[in-house]
Amino acid sequence: MKGETQMTSTTSEDIRSHDILSSGTEEIVSLFDVTPTDTPTPADVRAARLAAPKFGTVFTDHMARISWRRDQGWTHHRVEKYGPLLLDPATAVLHYAQEVFEGMKAYPRPDGTVWAFRPTANAERLARSAHRLALPGLPVEDFLAACAALVRTDRDWVPTAPDSSLYLRPFMFASEAFLGVRPADAVEFLVIASPAGAYFSGGLKPVSIWIDTEYHRAGPGGTGAAKCGGNYAASLLPQEQAAAKGFDQVCFLDGATNTMLEELGGMNVFLVMDDGSVHTPALSGSILEGVTRSSILRLAQDRGRSVSERQIPLTEVVEGLRSGRIAEVFACGTAAVVTPVGRLASDTFDATVGTGEPGELTTAIRDELTSIQYGRTPDRHGWMQRLA
Numbered sequence: 001m002k003g004e005t006q007m008t009s010t011t012s013e014d015i016r017s018h019d020i021l022s023s024g025t026e027e028i029v030s031l032f033d034v035t036p037t038d039t040p041t042p043a044d045v046r047a048a049r050l051a052a053p054k055f056g057t058v059f060t061d062h063m064a065r066i067s068w069r070r071d072q073g074w075t076h077h078r079v080e081k082y083g084p085l086l087l088d089p090a091t092a093v094l095h096y097a098q099e100v101f102e103g104m105k106a107y108p109r110p111d112g113t114v115w116a117f118r119p120t121a122n123a124e125r126l127a128r129s130a131h132r133l134a135l136p137g138l139p140v141e142d143f144l145a146a147c148a149a150l151v152r153t154d155r156d157w158v159p160t161a162p163d164s165s166l167y168l169r170p171f172m173f174a175s176e177a178f179l180g181v182r183p184a185d186a187v188e189f190l191v192i193a194s195p196a197g198a199y200f201s202g203g204l205k206p207v208s209i210w211i212d213t214e215y216h217r218a219g220p221g222g223t224g225a226a227k228c229g230g231n232y233a234a235s236l237l238p239q240e241q242a243a244a245k246g247f248d249q250v251c252f253l254d255g256a257t258n259t260m261l262e263e264l265g266g267m268n269v270f271l272v273m274d275d276g277s278v279h280t281p282a283l284s285g286s287i288l289e290g291v292t293r294s295s296i297l298r299l300a301q302d303r304g305r306s307v308s309e310r311q312i313p314l315t316e317v318v319e320g321l322r323s324g325r326i327a328e329v330f331a332c333g334t335a336a337v338v339t340p341v342g343r344l345a346s347d348t349f350d351a352t353v354g355t356g357e358p359g360e361l362t363t364a365i366r367d368e369l370t371s372i373q374y375g376r377t378p379d380r381h382g383w384m385q386r387l388a
């Protein structure tokens, strides 16, 4: 949200969690035709898989699905057995990458309820991404209903260990079989779910970041602001090269001038200055607008911090790390929430951030955000929405 830093008022509407989905969304949940799997995972096998799931490798028994045809719109809301999709080799997505996706988490509470963090923001972002990729917009209510229908069906798969969650992956792709560069007339929307353990087991570990001056993940007028698979494919080679140099992640610069900080392959980035102010690259059209990013801007403001969304030159970062003006650097996103950055380097410099340990604000914001997500802290902004 571009105007996030200007938001100062809180209405009575957003000072508490939404403990029910809107009646319109509940109506759509009831539209879902649920066909239970004929091969449910036995409880003991499920328990073993839930014990220590490696991120993105274990999936629940079902998936939610809605189909779209240009002449019919969205139809056939269903929950069905999780399993391979049968695709014609000419399916458009395999050739022209007309595809968008989302990533969000469902958090368990001790009372057995399951909640999502700002899922409406993910639904709205999917619609914006879909628009950029000439895919049909899926109404917010259908998106939320699909997530709720799946979580309710696979409720036993929501892990309950500390800091664990059920990762939800909604995605949409061109399913029409044809060769030719045009928007497809048939599209599938699915939601799959994957239990996720604590991202940092054994405490917050700072990561090292390589700032890439050779490759960009996105360019002006491109698809950087959309969450589409192609952006991630473009980030793989630079990520691989950075890993070979011993770095955990890559940070990209802007494609127009190769001088401004943009974001990581899958996370937004923040700087905390020695005067306590918080800075993050402004949404340029080529940066993905993170739900975590906008939430952190709000929480930092709530703490009385001055926040700034602006262009951040790499030269300022190098100088700020050298002089100590930059006190903390962190990355943020749904998967890891807030990740401290301990080291930043590029062709021309290699610097430790502060002491190399997680910074004070980094740790405090992370604790606050996760406390809201797991319902340990009052949800004063009404960010949580109950799914099951």
Ligand SMILES: Cc1ncc(COP(=O)(O)O)c(C=O)c1O
Pocket: 103, 263, 264, 265, 266, 267, 268, 288, 289, 290, 291, 292, 293, 332, 333, 334, 335
């Ligand atoms: C490129 C990119 N930037 C930023 C983010 C962080 O977004 P969010 O906070 O909504 O997870 C993600 C993750 O979705 C991402 O893939």
